[in-house]
Amino acid sequence: MAESPAVALELVETFPVGPLGCNCAILADSGTREALVVDPGDEADRILGVLARNRLVAVALVHTHAHFDHTGVSARVARETGAPILLHEADAPLYAGLVTQAGWFGFGVEEPGTVARYLADGEQVVCGASHLTVLHTPGHTPGSLCFRLEGPRPLLLSGDTLFRRSIGRTDLPGGSTPDIVASIRERIFSLPGDLAVLPGHGEPTTVAEEARLNPFVGSRAIPLV
Secondary structure, eight states: OOOOOOOEEEEEEEEEEETTEEEEHHHHHHHEEEEEEEEOSHHHHHHHHHHHHTTTEEEEEEEOOOOHHTTTTTHHHHHOOOOOOEEEEGGGHHHTTTHHHHHTTTTOOOOOOEEEEEEOOOOOEEETTEEEEEOOOOOSSTTTEEEEEEEESSEEEETTEETTTTTOOOOSTTOOOOHHHOOOOOOOOTSSOEEEEEEEESEEEEEHHHHOOOOSSSSSSOOOO
């Protein structure tokens, strides 16, 4: 009797949420119907609707970093799904000050939820029979993370570390230009060139495209540091 093909974690849907257009992503194991929600920054009803429409059970809310546009509705989504909130410990102060940081930009959010566990570089966030691998990529914030999905449709969720033809800003509290440049060149550009990259804002790209063409960190970039 032939073995059933392995079920891999796959991207179900990605969509921009909120006035700053954070790319929220939902990944799921089609066998177990378990799902990960990445960066639930706004529009909780929409996020919950995607889960319900696809008959998915959220097992974790994972965050590339703790800025309000990526974490603004984490508390509500966690409350309604029972899924734990996960982020890097270096961003814990940012998340604790969620209401304050949103106020800097004239936005209002509810108080942050309770962080269930802090993520560390190299660990695996398990979902069904598969997982995301955590890469600590400080620079945009001290606790910025990327999440790598391996399998038939590999993907890097790069948060606000790397964008298509740009990089995350480093002028906000905790930002560091040397750190973000090192994170991208040493951690991201060492990955396979054909790896698809889904940034925290804007359009997707690939590792090779950015290594070649990114005006800030690519091969022809003017040195920032």
